[in-house]
Amino acid sequence: MNQRDRVSAAAWLVVRDTHAAEDIFQNVALKAMTKEVRFENEGALLSWAFITARREGIDWLRRRKNEPAFLDEAILEQLEQEWVAERFGQDAGRSAALRDCIGELPAKSCDLLKRRYFDGYACEDVAQQLGIKLDAIYKRLSRLHHALKKCIETKLAQPAG
């Protein structure tokens, strides 16, 4: 997974809007480029980026008069730390693998993910649009995410070439 996806994902956990998360990532990148402070290493930069993305996310919610998500900041911090730690693991190519896996999904599954994450519909709306029960939407999404995770792992386990 590349850092851009990680920082955007961290912002998404706060704002739950993929387009806002992308804007936040771009703001963070701009700040990192114009900031006159130097970071000791990539880890320090990444930690700063996660914190800045989280704060921007909370500001974004406040500007829209939304209460920040109930997930407390300690848990968000823990998730961010795990993301930073994961950077040092064997995760090269995960981002490309995920994109490949999404490309290999059946059209129906792709459509469900698009409605939920790109169009930004709540699961209840998606359920109405597709004429299925809300519980089934949660189940399908949960299984789809799990399947994508497995697909990435399989692709990464295969020898290169």
Next chain:
Amino acid sequence: MTSSEEENELLMRYLDGRLDPNDQARVAELLRDDAEARAFLRTVAEQAVVVADVQRIGQHKPQSAKIVAPEFRPWKWAVAAVAAFVLLVAFVIATTPPRHVAKVSTIIGPCQYIGADGKVQDELKAGTELKAGDTIRTRSSRAWVELSLDDGSVITVAGRSRLRLLNVQTRRGFQLAYGSLWATVVQRAGSQPISIQTPTATVEATTAQFDLEAHSLMSIVRVNDGSANVVRLADGQAADVIADYQAVVSLSRRQEFAVVSQPEPVNVWNCSLLAGRGAVFGKILPATAKQKSRLGAKPMLIGKKATIYAANFSVQCSRSAPVMIESGSRVRIRGTTRPGNPVYFGITTQRIKGGFFGKYICKIDAGALGQASEPWQIEMDLGHFGPVDGMEHLPDLPIGMELTDIWVFSKEERAELEIHRVEFLPKEIGQ
């Protein structure tokens, strides 16, 4: 269904914002204790943003073009020319930066306007439009001016302050030479960020509520909502100050440039060491055998042939925590004056973690100040104060507000007003 599947579905519901408080607590506990659940949540977040990214890229892929032979039709060329002209005009309008102006929406007390062309006006009216290069001065402790910007942002300057509109590229620039400012910056499509320069710092914000106090050697920025980027001019160090944090920006590099969280409010404050703690306007007088700390009132020209003699004490400059005004709070001030002259006491207030609120004043007649040249001590509860002229819409008492500063003045030079101690006290026990 396995426990893990059930937990994953619970997380799906959480991300959909459809959990009751009990299940919310369950999710919090699950995420605190279970590394696998956290890993799944991170996976979902990553997949969500990548799904959106893949869709975005897909929508921007070039479509195959159908090539047709050109055919000359004069009416089409005419329509195309008009469309091109309209597009050009729209482009010019869209890319021309909006004029940086601010309209005076409220004005209380003596103020002065100095135009970019050097024209000076001692009378300023609500509705006056200020443009880049214009300066506005609030000239008295009780004065304040509220400026409205085109996008709904509001800037208030109060007390003895000087604000100039600057021509800064891609920013709506201001220079606060000295004094106090409260800004509520809102973001509207096309509006530029606000940039405020002080003698020691530059503060920039796109969406924020913050207050700023500027002096020649130090500025204090407190952000109550949103965030502001603060740059120390002495060495170019920069930091983002977010809501509930503050930065003290000194000209001296020996003073650390740090962003710290705003302390919790207190209900008591004193400014006994006048010269070093919080006296931001006044004349330091030599110590006497009886009195070590003495601050003399300084002349303040507030208009044509009108001078007052004032001293001002700022809570923020004294590095105190925010001071909250409660029912029963009292102001106690010790000083001396020549007999026969009334003294005016005032307080400036702001909303807790918010913008400017208002000013309250109290006049104490000479008779209440005791014997000639003997030090007096006046203790007033808030009931003695009332809103300054022009602010009668304010509640009688600023209960629940934050104390910004305390000011004392006399209208007569011969009063020889000097202040020895300033205190803000909580409700008396048993009151």
